[in-house]
Amino acid sequence: MGIYQELVDRGLIAQVTNEQEIKTMIDNGKATFYIGFDPTADSLHVGHFMALCLMKRLQMAGNKPIALIGGGTGMVGDPSGRTDMRSMMTVETIQHNCDCFKKQMERFIEFGEGKAQMVNNADWLMNLNYIELLRDVGSCFSVNNMLRAECYKQRMEKGLSFLEFNYMIMQSYDFYYLFQHYGCNMQFGGNDQWSNMLFGTELIRRKLGKDAHAMTITLLLNSEGKKMGKTAAGAVWLDPNKTSPYDFYQYWRNVDDADVLKCIRMLTFLPLEQINEMDGWEGAQLNRAKEILAYELTALVHGKEEADKAQDAAKSIFVSGGSSENMPTTKLTDADFINEEIGVLTLLVKCGLAASNGEARKLVQGGGVSVAGDKIADPKQMLNRSVFENECIIKKGKKTFHKATL
Structure with missing residues (x-):
């Protein structure tokens, strides 16, 4: 099975442009793709998990990931899926968050010459001349089409600032810049990013000609994954100082019965054959599936030793209700x-x-x-x-x- 079909079978692919060409590129390890991360905190959370796992899967298949940190777009704020304007961050805060992201990403993907790259769009967006941008890029955008985008339609009634209205142009320019300077020929993102991504693909074709190959693909639940990062008590972070390995384990151990196999299929690296055998599991077997999910993801983020400790502590507490040195x-x-x-x-x-x-x-x-x-x-x-x-x-x-x- 090729990697593209595996992504489909795991339920990760929602929409694509030029599916056959995308499939051929990914299966042959010819894709240089980017996924964007807005540095709104000093830690990634479980809402980013699907994107990180996807980058790891594709890199293992020979493709080259680019982790794009939105140091520039973070100065503006993405209106997608939001009902209010995001608060402004200082340049120093954004840089600190970017540095923290890279340390966490290194657990998933391998950076280096000919491998994964991390880039910050502040490096090119902050140097843009506004008049030149309007003439060179703004002329490629139809305001009517932009207003039809779901990310803007959701905000029109409550108010959309001109600052946020520029986000789509900036994100599109990111793909255009990465295509020219990094050989990036593909972009991935959540359903809530589909309009922004299509505009990026269109910008490349308008500026560089119809023969320019730029592909767009979305993940099925990346938007939902952002919600996954929130619990009643706040966010579930990948930073162990913010969410302990035990609490991280417990978060996945307590997912709904209806979601556990879906999460195992999308987020773990267990073989699909093994996962498919779990499809008929019920009752106590689903509890076992939750333990498998929690252990696999805790080991992926925090290492096997911490996963073992979290699992042992959870079993000890569940059986006896007593204390444990690993209890939060x-x-x-x-x-x-x-x-x-x-x-x-x-x-x-x-x-x-x-x-x-x-x-x-x-x-x-x-x-x-x-x-x-x-x-x-x-x-x-x-x-x-x-x-x-x-x-x-x-x-x-x-x-x-x-x-x-x-």
């Missing part, structure tokens, strides 16, 4: 207590088990919270400092355990 832990400080007491809602938010007091209140009212073995029924309950002098285990639902200490 929050250290409380004097500032967390008022008159030697802390409210249960404050505790849940402090430990990252709820994103807000409102969410914590719903958890308690739903009967899903226990502290030190006692079920909490009153959202107003206060806990004395002495509760935390020894190991205090907080249980949320049936599967999430957290330790709070002084």
Whole structure:
């Protein structure tokens, strides 16, 4: 089986232009492709996971990835899938985030001469002359066609700034520049990027002629993958200092039954034959599938040793409900207590088990919270400092355990 068909069978391909030519290029390792990452934080999260795994798969098949960091477009902000304008970041913050991204990406793809490259579009976008851009690139864009793009239509009612309106032109210019200077002949992105990507392909053809080969392809769930990166308690990061390997493991261990095989197929590197044998799994077998998913992805991001520790800790906690040295832990400080007491809602938010007091209140009212073995029924309950002098285990639902200490 060629790599293109494997991507299709794993459910990764949604739309393409010139499918047969794309298939031939990818299967023969002739694609130099880019995927863009906006540096909006100092860590990638699980919403980026599919793109990283795709880059790894294609590089293993002989193709050359370009990780495009949006240091320039990050100064503007992508309106795709958003209902408000993204806050502005400083140049220093963007550069710091870019540096952090590369360290994390190196776990997935191999950088170096003739291998993967990382580029920052600030290197060419920040030097553009506005008048020259309008004449050279702006003349290739139809405002009417741009306004038909879904990413803009969603924002028209609430307001779309002229700053954001330029994002499509800048992203299209990225592909044009990469095509000319890096031999990039293909771009990948999520469904929410389809319009921007098509404009990039069209810009190359308008500027360089119809014979210029520029291909466009989208991933089936990359847009959904961005949502995957968010949980009730915030983002699930690839940085172990932001999301511990144990919490990362637990995130995947707790995916919905309906999603587990889809995630295994899309995100792990297990053979399709092995995955297809799981299609009929039900009940307890799905729990086993979730353990496989959690272990494989934790090993991919954090290494086998951390995956082993997370798996052992999860099994220990699940079986006994007891403590574990690998259990995620929050250290409380004097500032967390008022008159030697802390409210249960404050505790849940402090430990990252709820994103807000409102969410914590719903958890308690739903009967899903226990502290030190006692079920909490009153959202107003206060806990004395002495509760935390020894190991205090907080249980949320049936599967999430957290330790709070002084």
